[in-house]
Amino acid sequence: MSFRRSLPFLILLAFAACAPSMRMPAPEQPPNIVLIYADDLGYGDVSANGATRISTPNIDRIAREGLRFTHAHSAAATCTPSRFAMLTGQYAFRQAGTNVLPGDAAAIIPPGRVTLASILKEAGYTTGVVGKWHLGLGPDGGPDWNGEIRPGPLEIGFDYAFLMPATGDRVPTVYVENHRVVGLDPSDPIQVSFKEKVGSEPTGRENPELLTLHPSHGHDFTIVNGISRIGYMSGGKSARWQDTTMARVFASKAVEFIEQHRDERFFLFFSTHDIHVPRVPHRDFAGRSGMGPRGDAILQLDWQVGQVLDALDRLGLRENTLVIFSSDNGPVVDDGYQDQAVELLGDHRPAGPFRGGKYSAFEGGTRVATLVRWPGVVPAGRTSNALISQVDFPATMAALAGVKLPSDAAPDSEDQLAALLGRSDQGREYLIEQATARHLAIVRGRWKYIPPNQGPRVSANTNTELGNDPEPQLYDLEADPGETRNVAAEHPDIVQELSTLLGQVVGEFPPPRASAE
Ligand code: NG6
Numbered sequence: 001m002s003f004r005r006s007l008p009f010l011i012l013l014a015f016a017a018c019a020p021s022m023r024m025p026a027p028e029q030p031p032n033i034v035l036i037y038a039d040d041l042g043y044g045d046v047s048a049n050g051a052t053r054i055s056t057p058n059i060d061r062i063a064r065e066g067l068r069f070t071h072a073h074s075a076a077a078t079c080t081p082s083r084f085a086m087l088t089g090q091y092a093f094r095q096a097g098t099n100v101l102p103g104d105a106a107a108i109i110p111p112g113r114v115t116l117a118s119i120l121k122e123a124g125y126t127t128g129v130v131g132k133w134h135l136g137l138g139p140d141g142g143p144d145w146n147g148e149i150r151p152g153p154l155e156i157g158f159d160y161a162f163l164m165p166a167t168g169d170r171v172p173t174v175y176v177e178n179h180r181v182v183g184l185d186p187s188d189p190i191q192v193s194f195k196e197k198v199g200s201e202p203t204g205r206e207n208p209e210l211l212t213l214h215p216s217h218g219h220d221f222t223i224v225n226g227i228s229r230i231g232y233m234s235g236g237k238s239a240r241w242q243d244t245t246m247a248r249v250f251a252s253k254a255v256e257f258i259e260q261h262r263d264e265r266f267f268l269f270f271s272t273h274d275i276h277v278p279r280v281p282h283r284d285f286a287g288r289s290g291m292g293p294r295g296d297a298i299l300q301l302d303w304q305v306g307q308v309l310d311a312l313d314r315l316g317l318r319e320n321t322l323v324i325f326s327s328d329n330g331p332v333v334d335d336g337y338q339d340q341a342v343e344l345l346g347d348h349r350p351a352g353p354f355r356g357g358k359y360s361a362f363e364g365g366t367r368v369a370t371l372v373r374w375p376g377v378v379p380a381g382r383t384s385n386a387l388i389s390q391v392d393f394p395a396t397m398a399a400l401a402g403v404k405l406p407s408d409a410a411p412d413s414e415d416q417l418a419a420l421l422g423r424s425d426q427g428r429e430y431l432i433e434q435a436t437a438r439h440l441a442i443v444r445g446r447w448k449y450i451p452p453n454q455g456p457r458v459s460a461n462t463n464t465e466l467g468n469d470p471e472p473q474l475y476d477l478e479a480d481p482g483e484t485r486n487v488a489a490e491h492p493d494i495v496q497e498l499s500t501l502l503g504q505v506v507g508e509f510p511p512p513r514a515s516a517e
């Protein structure tokens, strides 16, 4: 910026310094950060990425007013490892016990560990998380649902937490605010087990006639609100959530957090339940998409995004808030309930042009919708092909907030601020995709390599193409983004290089505990 061009800005800045109460956009100041994080939403599930049978105007608004990424990835193809990596800046395969967790698991990010939240807190942000957690709560042995639930988010850098502890399809089906279950009656204590039945409440297996939503696989334990879940639960009747109002509850908690901290610098991790199973949208959305509950849940997700964007507008925070929208893993159609998602899918392609989905080593597993808006700083209406990963968020946000990371923190996280803000199309040199802790793939430039892997090609449960093949797989993502033609035999040198590189990356930071996964 030339001095002449920057002079008016400097005068404004000096003026603002004399009048601290005056609100004005100051691009040099780190912005508020709102990370809207959907669950199981595919690249192709939003109209900004080409969906035609479903319309997501609020999500699309972020794309129109910001930057749309075509090659941005979650760190893993399922929730827990993906979120672990995003918050810690360390790939989940380096730490045992980071697979999809049961609902009563202990916290897997120990107190004192540097996280995305602790970095921003250190930089002066007020930090909050609203929505799905699924990173465990409590000490070894799991949380005391009837007492103080800690450690959890508050012990790793969040000032405020309003949580669904694990997933919508796992017990306990209660909200946790900071260290307590919300609305718990002490005379009706909560008991939870993932091993044996507790209490006498009916289960989906024993009493299917009581169900309003039937499982297609698994999900046949305790029935709550007519839906059988994963895991057994008894008690806590007054604290149980209603599935149909969950989106409203989360959206209002998110907006409340923004309202309360409008005069501070804040970071909000808004982690929706939608569009994970069970998909039981509010009547405002039920039946509206024509695609059954999965499509209706996308509309409900879009509504929640709209609630947040409207709040930012209303409070005059639009200009100085960085909004990031993404998902924790790729899409799945049948994830365990008979909710017509398969029957009503039609020609909708949840993963867009990509192959596979949730659980998969193909691109559909981790290549997710990613949109970034910061008016006046991030160019509007542009597309970026930069290769980035959510594991980069800690180092990137540290750079944005102007704090230096301790040398041993966030070891896999790269500062990709230039890419995130649309100033560079470079991104990462290479990136690891985790289908499972033992099933990794690597992307470098145009090439994607998936090592030989035993195991079913297609999941018997979800019908997802998992990317397993006893032969090495190499795809040219530029010529063949849909990974339809394995060219490993034609490029043994590239296979060798990528296999060596993957081995080096995996070996770089040996897991602290023996990897049993
Ligand atoms: C699987 C569940 C699936 C979903 C997933 C976690 C069965 C058969 N399947 O084990 O329904 O809950 O875990 O999803 O139980 S995630 O998005 O949180 O990773």
Ligand code: CA
Pocket (backbone or CB within 6 Å): 039, 040, 078, 079, 276, 328, 329
């Ligand atoms: Ca998920």
